[in-house]
Every structure is written in C-alpha cells, then in structure tokens.
Amino acid sequence: MPIDLIRRPLDLDRALRSVRDWSPDRPGAVILGASPNGLSFVRSIGRRGIPVVVLEGPKPLPALHSRWACGLHHPDPVDDEARWMEVLLAIGGSAPTPPVLIPTGDAHVLLVSRRRGELGKSFRFVLPDAEVLEKLPNKSEQYRLAAESGVPIPKTLYPSSEREVEEAGREVGYPCIVKPHYAHLWKRRKEGKLVEAGDAAELLRAYRGAAEIGQAVMVQELIPGGDDALYGLLAYYDRESRPLCLFTKRKLRQYPIGYGDGSLQVTLRVPEVKELGDRFFRSMRYRGLGSVEFKKDERTGEFKLIEVNPRSVSGQGMTTAAGMDIPYLAYLDIGQVERVEPTDRFREGVYFVNERWDVQSFLQYRKAGRLTFRRWLGGFFGKKIAFAFFSWRDPGPAAALWGRVLLNRLRRK
Structure with a gap:
C-alpha cells in the first residue's frame, strides 16, 4: 500500500x-x-x-x-x-x-x-453476555459487582435527592467526588470524568448540574494519592472465559491531572492488581477485551477499584510495545485464525506517551508548580518510549493531529 x-x-x-x-x-x-x-x-x-x-x-x-x-x-x-x-x-x-x-x-x-x-x-x-454489558457501563453496578466478588471499593453512596446528597457529603467527608453512573453519556454534555467537591455547597451544585442533564450520580470518598497511584489491568478473555492476556501497568501522569486519561504510563508487573482484576472478571464469566483501574490508598496500601471498562482503552498500544500484542492476539482468537495460548509475559519499563495529552498535562503540572520543562523533557531520555500517535511507518495520524492543532492556533490569532 x-x-x-x-x-x-x-x-x-x-x-x-x-x-x-x-x-x-x-x-x-x-x-x-x-x-x-x-x-x-x-x-x-x-x-x-x-x-x-x-x-x-x-x-x-x-x-x-x-x-x-x-x-x-x-x-x-x-x-x-x-x-x-x-x-x-x-x-x-x-x-x-x-x-x-x-x-x-x-x-x-x-x-x-x-x-x-x-x-x-x-x-x-467476542463480547460478555448482554446482561453483563448492560450493567458494566453503569459505574454503580461496577461497584456492586466488585463488592460481591470481594474486590475493595472506595466508600460510595448513591443519593437520589438533595437531602440525601447532603447526608452523603457528611458521611463520606470532604473533599469528595461526584461521579456519573454513565460516563459516556456524561461526556456528551460535560467536560471531564467527574467533579470534585470541597464542601457541601460545591457538592449540591454538582448534583444539581447532573440533574439538569438527566444524569444520576454517586458521591464517593477521595482516595489520597497522585496520578502515579493509579494502576491497571488490561485483559482479553476468550469465548470460554479463559484469560488469554493479563497485562498490568501504572499511570504516571494524566490529563486533566487528577481525574483524566493516562498521558504517561509505564508497564509494570503488579501481582495484586492482576489478581484483583482477574477475580472481578472471572466472577461474571467475562469474555472479550476489558480493563480495570485501581488506586493504591496511601493510608493502607490497599488497591481500591476506580473503574471498569468492558472494552479496550486509550493505552492499549503499550501492550504491543511491551511484547504482549493484545490487539493482534485478540484478532487471532476472535477470527479463529489460530489458537492463542494464555500469556502474562511482557517487558517491564516501557513508557507509553500520549503526545497531545502529555503536553497538556505538563502545562497543568507546571502551572501548579509541580513540574519544570527541564524535568518533563529530561524524563524521556534513556527510556524505552512508545507513542500513541507518532510512528515512522505510519505518519498520518500524528501529522493530522498536529496539523489540526496548528490550524486551530492560527484561526484563533
């Protein structure tokens, strides 16, 4: 071609x-x-x-x-x-x-x-049963299923009135977070994944904002720790619910910082994350691609569930860079092209960068006084780096991305 x-x-x-x-x-x-x-x-x-x-x-x-x-x-x-x-x-x-x-x-x-x-x-x-897929995009169902399978979760309440919101704030404590039940519907009307509330007034305002767009929300404790306290399992289960691919990683930066998507991540073996995520998926006889994210509570060292995605995620390319090519292995199994044997082997220490998000993340970190340009740029030297957009063999996606960024800047001038 x-x-x-x-x-x-x-x-x-x-x-x-x-x-x-x-x-x-x-x-x-x-x-x-x-x-x-x-x-x-x-x-x-x-x-x-x-x-x-x-x-x-x-x-x-x-x-x-x-x-x-x-x-x-x-x-x-x-x-x-x-x-x-x-x-x-x-x-x-x-x-x-x-x-x-x-x-x-x-x-x-x-x-x-x-x-x-x-x-x-x-x-x-290859997909999970329809009943499972109708439940998993709903984060309240994710937490219920996790609790049933013995996977630790943050303290979470599900208010349905302003009075219950006020009670939830008192019980969970401040600051807390307001999270929608359905993230993909929320993002169609709101920016960001959730809202952090520092007091009762902010919590009530966030609840009313969600009600205006018809979105049910939960009130959840804020687990202490930075972006680098977030860990994940990327997985693929075959038609018989066998785990063919189990891959763990750690976030280092996000955009937006605190509650965003991974802009810089690293491959890392985390046995507890692998075991907890696999336990969650096996409890429902899961099939297909999926991911689970946890946050390590710095108070106890416990990994607590943040979210489950019944699909692949933005950092999926890091599995290819680290030698466990989940996209291709999933293709082989789904298409029944050849038999795929279970594997959890991959290279540790591979850094995966979403170039656009990490530039934006750096700007936010710098504004907060938490990262200098020298430290940000120097952090990439001497490491095995893989990029979300850039590829010498496939330059179109990166060229289109930065071309649009440049064009938008010129239009604003």
Whole structure:
C-alpha cells in the first residue's frame, strides 16, 4: 500500500469495493472508533497485511488517517444507530468471509451487544453476555459487582435527592467526588470524568448540574494519592472465559491531572492488581477485551477499584510495545485464525506517551508548580518510549493531529 502522509476517509461505496477484494483465506477487521485506542488495533492488525476498515463519528480522529485503514465518517452511534447498522451490515455482507469486529468505545460496545443477533450473521466478535454489558457501563453496578466478588471499593453512596446528597457529603467527608453512573453519556454534555467537591455547597451544585442533564450520580470518598497511584489491568478473555492476556501497568501522569486519561504510563508487573482484576472478571464469566483501574490508598496500601471498562482503552498500544500484542492476539482468537495460548509475559519499563495529552498535562503540572520543562523533557531520555500517535511507518495520524492543532492556533490569532 503506498504511504499517504495524511490518508483521507473514504465514502462508503469505495470502502465496499475494497472490502469485496479482501482475501477469503483470512478475515479482515472492522474497528469501531478511531481514537488512540482504535489506532492501536489498526496498526497492530494492518501492518501485518490484514485489511482494516475503521468507523468513526463526526470527529476527525487519528485512526482515520492511518495508512493501514480505510476510514469512514458517520454520525455519532448514539444519535444514529440505524445508520451505523446499515453501514456495518453492508460491510459484513460484502466481505468474502465474516470480518472480525472490534468495538473500542462504550457506545460501540453497547451497539454491537444490543444488535448482536443481526451482526453475528455477518461478523465474528467476542463480547460478555448482554446482561453483563448492560450493567458494566453503569459505574454503580461496577461497584456492586466488585463488592460481591470481594474486590475493595472506595466508600460510595448513591443519593437520589438533595437531602440525601447532603447526608452523603457528611458521611463520606470532604473533599469528595461526584461521579456519573454513565460516563459516556456524561461526556456528551460535560467536560471531564467527574467533579470534585470541597464542601457541601460545591457538592449540591454538582448534583444539581447532573440533574439538569438527566444524569444520576454517586458521591464517593477521595482516595489520597497522585496520578502515579493509579494502576491497571488490561485483559482479553476468550469465548470460554479463559484469560488469554493479563497485562498490568501504572499511570504516571494524566490529563486533566487528577481525574483524566493516562498521558504517561509505564508497564509494570503488579501481582495484586492482576489478581484483583482477574477475580472481578472471572466472577461474571467475562469474555472479550476489558480493563480495570485501581488506586493504591496511601493510608493502607490497599488497591481500591476506580473503574471498569468492558472494552479496550486509550493505552492499549503499550501492550504491543511491551511484547504482549493484545490487539493482534485478540484478532487471532476472535477470527479463529489460530489458537492463542494464555500469556502474562511482557517487558517491564516501557513508557507509553500520549503526545497531545502529555503536553497538556505538563502545562497543568507546571502551572501548579509541580513540574519544570527541564524535568518533563529530561524524563524521556534513556527510556524505552512508545507513542500513541507518532510512528515512522505510519505518519498520518500524528501529522493530522498536529496539523489540526496548528490550524486551530492560527484561526484563533
């Protein structure tokens, strides 16, 4: 395939012509979501000569510009599920053998789960049971399931009135956090993952703000510790719920700092995180891609559940860089291309950088007086570094990203 510096999304007709030419001997892949999460699958699968189509909503996200994918723009799947189904069924019906289907966002996972009967005729995918998937995007259900399986959780209350909010604040203590039950719906109307409340007035204001957009929330204790107190398990379970891939890592910085997405992370063996996350997933006979995040409570040393994602996450590319290529291993198992043996082997000390988020994280840390430019830049030298966007072999995503950043700056001047 020739290298285009910035590959452009295609129209559906051209994409379908490409799909019809796929080899019947090996399934192609259809990735739902073009974020850095989706990009990790596009690159891992596509660089091996496997054809890839990536579907995204209206945002110009990076995987749409990869040399290894045919990109398609559509409305948001929450707004126009019918259009996504029309496109998916057209792709599945045009392929000479059922493609591997990998949803990378909450809305994508719920779409595939709810329409699994129709999509299962044209695609191969591995997901948890529908009942499990309807529960897991709801963070209140995550904490209930965790408690039932013996996984430690922060003190959490679920108010349904302003009076109960005030009582929750007194019981949990300040500062506390206000967290939505459904993060993907919250993000459509609010910035950030949650709200930190320093007193009763801020807590009540956060609750009222959530009520205005129809979002139920929980009030949770604030576990002391910085961004580097966050640890995670990235996993893949096969159709029989066997854990084929168990991978642990630690966050070092986030954007926004405190309650964001990992901008700098490092691969690290953390046996307790592996055991707790695996216990949680096994308790529901989990299948497919998933991740669990914990925060280490500096008061007790205990790892407490922060969130569960019934899908892959933005840092998925670090597994490829560290030698446990979960995107490709998942493709092999889902497509039944070859047998995949369980593994927990990976290289420690590989640093994974989301370039855009880490620049923004650095600026916030510097403003808070917690990081200088010299320390930030010097921290990358002498380390094994992998990037979310930049790749010499696939320059389009990074070029498109920084081109948009530059263009936006010029427009503001």
